[in-house]
Amino acid sequence: MTREIKVYNTMSRQKEVFSPLEPGKVGIYVCGVTPYNDPHIGNARPFVTWDVIRRFFAKCGYAVRYIQNFTDVDDKIIRTANERGVTWKDVADQYIDAYFRVMDELNVRRADVYPRVSETIPEIIEMVQGLVDKGFAYELEGDVYYSVESFATYGKLSGRNLDDMMAGARVEVDERKKNPMDFALWKSAKPGEPYWESPWGKGRPGWHIECSTMSLKYLGKTFDFHGGGSDLIFPHHENEIAQSQAYCGGTDCFARYWVHNGFITIHGDKMSKSENNFFTVAEILEKYPGEVVRFFILQTHYRSPLDFSDERLKDAQAGLARLAKAKENLDALSAKNGDADTAAVLAESAEKAREAFFDAMADDFNTALAISHLFAVAKDVNVYYNEVVNHGQAFDAKNFARVRAAFDDMAEIVGILEKSAAKSDEDAEIDALVEERLAARKAKNWARADEIRDSLKARGIVLEDSATGTRWKRA
RNA sequence: GGCGACAUAGCCAAGUGGUAAGGCCGAGGACUGCAAAUCCUUUAUCCCCAGUUCGACUCUGGGUGUCGCCUCCA
Structure with missing residues (x-):
């Protein structure tokens, strides 16, 4: 816990030394998925990334509280439901199940809470009402809009100002709105849509508001990390900030560190549902084990773009196989007895590697660099294994236990080599x-x-x- | 048009003002009955130009290229 951890904060556009809101604790809110279809590999990246970050914090001694939402009330869900003749809840449940199935395969640990919009309606209404009361929002025929002009620092996170956004942009013009950039906090129900009763009539929450409400509910007015894909910076996170800080009454509340991951691309272009150039995680898992996919993601720094291809996956698989081999050797040796003093140097370099691994992770979660130190230990283990097993060198159980501890610490943070095979x-x-x-x-x-x-x-x-x-x- | 990111070996990918981690692939070798696995050895001067500096891949300016956000999107 004494280790200095640096984080690239999107808000300041530079690495900052992380200082927790409360000593020894970390509060994390990561934007989850809108469950309207099967998650693709691009969707998986933030969750694998954050899974490693939280594991790292835990290993550093922090008590981690990790919240990840499901936006289960949404236009696309409703549309899908209507097309299929089922309820919006059927659609959401189906894809939330699919999400968990896939994330389990990727060895992503569960969040502490997975709040859903549909279960947070009263709190959302309360927040919208609060924003109306404070003059940051206004009602228009059953809809409630957030007035961006009322929030002085609007655009700070994404580095834009309202004038720039207006110029050249052809936003759909709704003459009723005070400013074209105003966004909906509450939408009145149209026929065939789910709705909840509210002070503005039957309706449902707009996009953005749910994250403000849920983070407030589960993490408080101010918390440490807010994460998600870079495409959420604008407008989603920008709007969350506007809502939350207006509601709480201060620009020092809400998320303290903004962490955004880069995209997964395909042939260099962003993978996205609307471009229809994506691979679902499920179909990739038909060809590759989950930990290969996970390893593939983590071999690149989280902020860099990551190009997806079968070839890259094969490379990752080959690399992971080497680590798996070292793990096998580690297990085989650990079962042996011996009190020779032959592994002291090995133990020392393994612990040094673990230190370097933690340093890499502490520098803006550099998993790519961290993993290289795991490879270094793997090589040493393989060499020692050959000496002991094939060349009759005496075994040193005591020092080797240190090697194992170091290796396991690193592998656990990366989240690989954990499954134990059952005999069939x-x-x-x-x-x-x-x-x-x-x-x-x-x-x-x-x-x-x-x-x-x-x-x-x-x-x-x-x-x-x-x-x-x-x-x-x-x- | 506005804002931003990136450009490192055959492929992928870290990185620091002082002569470039790691992985994959390839080549040679050790080991092996032969293999496989493993290990050893081996593969770059960091997009281009100019500048700052004793010294830059790393800083500044310009150029070229690629990508992203500005609309739903992880």
């Missing part, structure tokens, strides 16, 4: 074949040994011989 019937059969081959090799019956190896290979099983036995894995 097929596994047992393969074990038996491997045993038979081992016997054949002892008898120098190379023909039979190779026959078994080839037949397994045809099934996608690769064998690895060593001085002390044979291991196998699925390719």
Whole structure:
């Protein structure tokens, strides 16, 4: 907890030293998804990123409170529901389930709370009413709009001012609004739309307001981090700031650090639902394990664009396989006994690597650099494994435990190599074949040994011989 | 048009005013019955021009290129 953590704050456009609102605690609000279709890989990036950030904070000793919303009342959800002849709730529930299924595969830990718009209506109405009362919002025939001109610092986060936005921009002109940039806090219900009773009649919340209300409800007037994709900077986060600070009555309240991740692109162009150039996480998971996808995302700094392709995923898979191999070796060695003093240097360099890993994470969550230190430990482990297992060097259990602790700390933050494989019937059969081959090799019956190896290979099983036995894995 | 980001080896990707992490792929070698895995060795002067500096990939200015936000969007 004493480690200095630096964070790039979108608000100041520079790295700042993180100083928690309350010592030892971190409050995080990340904009979640609008559940109207299956999450694509671009949607997944912020959640994987924040999953690592929160794991890091936890490892540094902070008590983390992580809130992530579902915007389950929305035009697109309603439209989808009407097209399918089901309720908006059916649609939202379906895609919230899909979201969780996919995030579980990516090994993303659950948030502390997943508030939904539909469950936060009273608080939203209260906030909208408060904004009307304070003169920041006005009603128009059942709609309530936020008056951007009433908020002096509007545009601060995204670095724009109202004049710039007006010039050249062809915003839909609604003559009733005081300013074309005014946005809806509350929308009156049209036929066929879900609605809630309010002081302005039947209606539902506009976009933006839910995040202001939910963060206030679950994290308080002021909290540490607010995150999401860069495309949310404007207008979403800009509007949240306007709402929250107007409501709370001070420009020092609301989020203290704004953290925005870059986009996932495809052939260099932003992946987006509206461009229809996206891959859903689910379809990628048909070809690659979740941790490969996760690793792929984390090998690039979160603020950089990340180009998606099958080739990159394959690269990530190959790299992760090396770490997995080291983990296997780590496990195999950890099961051994031995009191020789052969791993002291190794332990020291592993702990040094862990320190470097934490330093990298503390510098604006540089997962790409951090992971390189994990590779360094992996290499050392593999070397030591060869010495002990294949060259008969005496084992040093005490110091090796330190290596393991360092490696596990790092892997846990990255969130990889955590699954433990359960033995299936097929596994047992393969074990038996491997045993038979081992016997054949002892008898120098190379023909039979190779026959078994080839037949397994045809099934996608690769064998690895060593001085002390044979291991196998699925390719 | 307004605002902003980025440009590093075959591919991906960190990075610091003082002579460029890591991963993937490729090549050579060790090990192996042969393989596989592993290990060792090996692959860049950082888009272009000008400037600041003892010294810049890293700072400043200009140029070129790519991308993003300004409308729903992670």
